[in-house]
Amino acid sequence: MTPQRKARIEAIAACRQPDLTVFMERVHKPHNVSAVLRTCDAVGIMRAHAVPAGGTLPKLNHTSGGAQRWIELVRHRDSAEGLKALKQQGFRLYAAHFSEQAIDFRTPDYTKPTAIVLGTEKFGVSDETATLVDEHIAIPMHGMAQSLNVSVATALVLYEAERQRRGAGMYEPRSLAEEPWKSLATDWIQR
Amino acid sequence: MTPQRKARIEAIAACRQPDLTVFMERVHKPHNVSAVLRTCDAVGIMRAHAVPAGGTLPKLNHTSGGAQRWIELVRHRDSAEGLKALKQQGFRLYAAHFSEQAIDFRTPDYTKPTAIVLGTEKFGVSDETATLVDEHIAIPMHGMAQSLNVSVATALVLYEAERQRRGAGMYEPRSLAEEPWKSLATDWIQR
Numbered sequence: 324m325t326p327q328r329k330a331r332i333e334a335i336a337a338c339r340q341p342d343l344t345v346f347m348e349r350v351h352k353p354h355n356v357s358a359v360l361r362t363c364d365a366v367g368i369m370r371a372h373a374v375p376a377g378g379t380l381p382k383l384n385h386t387s388g389g390a391q392r393w394i395e396l397v398r399h400r401d402s403a404e405g406l407k408a409l410k411q412q413g414f415r416l417y418a419a420h421f422s423e424q425a426i427d428f429r430t431p432d433y434t435k436p437t438a439i440v441l442g443t444e445k446f447g448v449s450d451e452t453a454t455l456v457d458e459h460i461a462i463p464m465h466g467m468a469q470s471l472n473v474s475v476a477t478a479l480v481l482y483e484a485e486r487q488r489r490g491a492g493m494y495e496p497r498s499l500a501e502e503p504w505k506s507l508a509t510d511w512i513q514r
Numbered sequence: 515m516t517p518q519r520k521a522r523i524e525a526i527a528a529c530r531q532p533d534l535t536v537f538m539e540r541v542h543k544p545h546n547v548s549a550v551l552r553t554c555d556a557v558g559i560m561r562a563h564a565v566p567a568g569g570t571l572p573k574l575n576h577t578s579g580g581a582q583r584w585i586e587l588v589r590h591r592d593s594a595e596g597l598k599a600l601k602q603q604g605f606r607l608y609a610a611h612f613s614e615q616a617i618d619f620r621t622p623d624y625t626k627p628t629a630i631v632l633g634t635e636k637f638g639v640s641d642e643t644a645t646l647v648d649e650h651i652a653i654p655m656h657g658m659a660q661s662l663n664v665s666v667a668t669a670l671v672l673y674e675a676e677r678q679r680r681g682a683g684m685y686e687p688r689s690l691a692e693e694p695w696k697s698l699a700t701d702w703i704q705r
């Protein structure tokens with residue numbers, strides 16, 4: 324490994340955002356899961372969460388530039404258990420979900436510990452999950468179709484978080500504490 | 515058709531944005547083209563442009579909720595010809611393209627006539643196209659992967675345009691002129 328590559332890896336590990344995450348509820352198309360993880364990497368998410376559709380996660384393709392290599396993906400048996408764990412860790416849960424009570428996705432303060440919950444391609448967020456989260460957020464739709472692709476919706480919310488966090492200086496000079504930063508960088512360098 | 519459905523169609527046709535468009539340069543995966551068109555519909559694009567990869571456009575799947583039904587897709591033989599036509603129509607051309615000269619994608623004024631140029635999955639925007647456009651725009655990347663999925667990148671730029679245009683009142687009460695509005699609504703109602 325060149326010193327340049329090592330420095331690059333250390334700099335990227337340094338701006339990981341441990342208090343930003345996504346929770347995919349039974350998203351089942353591999354290209355969608357891949358695109359979500361690729362965007363997670365781009366905004367500095369360290370660890371993503373999923374309830375796999377049908378028990379196993381789809382096999383990921385490689386077009387995502389291998390972004391999933393740099394993200395830890397935690398599997399949960401069901402949404403109730405997974406969401407409870409995130410709440411206990413202090414995350415505020417936002418379901419991307421078009422409902423009567425949904426607020427515009429640009430309203431929340433995403434500089435606070437934030438988990439974005441996404442629904443499955445055909446049916447969206449489950450009723451149970453809709454009641455378990457803190458808030459529903461919606462992306463405005465001006466057209467004939469009723470929803471966006473799930474990886475597109477994820478990216479729009481995550482980049483609103485990125486905009487807010489960048490403005491708040493959360494990507495520099497280093498977001499991650501010394502300890503987790505060193506161990507993450509060491510782990511990446513060894514891969 | 516119920517009167518409610520007719521009124522909904524008329525209202526949606528009324529906020530189409532004739533001066534906002536995308537130009538896909540050889541985007542070849544059907545799920546990417548579908549996701550792009552679905553987002554185009556959501557932000558009110560009337561007509562999208564593409565240079566098909568290998569001469570023909572990929573067959574679109576139906577998971578996009580049929581959004582492509584509500585968008586006209588204009589095919590161009592090559593980028594030079596297509597981009598020239600857009601320039602003549604008064605569009606400012608922004609290539610989503612990571613280059614030395616790229617500016618942050620949130621900087622431009624997208625309330626002006628705007629065309630967003632996207633590159634092909636593997637190789638990005640061609641060298642020729644990079645020189646033909648007015649500006650390069652880039653979405654900040656904080657991770658290990660070098661680029662986002664193309665439909666994700668498209669959506670991030672288009673929703674920045676949506677944010678600006680909504681703020682400028684361009685979605686209400688009606689953006690489209692009387693004539694094109696009536697003919698578009700009539701066309702949609704007859705489908």
Ligand SMILES: C[S@@+](CC[C@H](N)C(=O)[O-])C[C@H]1O[C@@H](n2cnc3c(N)ncnc32)[C@H](O)[C@@H]1O
Nearest residue numbers: 419420441442446447448461462470471473476
């Ligand atoms: C294709 S959509 C599901 C559509 C489903 N028919 C429904 O009614 O929810 C998949 C997921 O993408 C997210 N999504 C798509 N469009 C959205 C929008 N405009 N606002 C918020 N979330 C959206 C949601 O998390 C949704 O569960």
Ligand SMILES: C[S@@+](CC[C@H](N)C(=O)[O-])C[C@H]1O[C@@H](n2cnc3c(N)ncnc32)[C@H](O)[C@@H]1O
Nearest residue numbers: 610611632633637638639652653661662664667
């Ligand atoms: C998967 S990328 C192509 C990657 C290619 N290796 C390159 O170097 O351009 C496909 C298209 O998505 C758009 N894109 C992806 N990530 C982007 C970013 N961070 N900023 C601007 N455009 C991006 C560009 O239009 C690009 O041509």
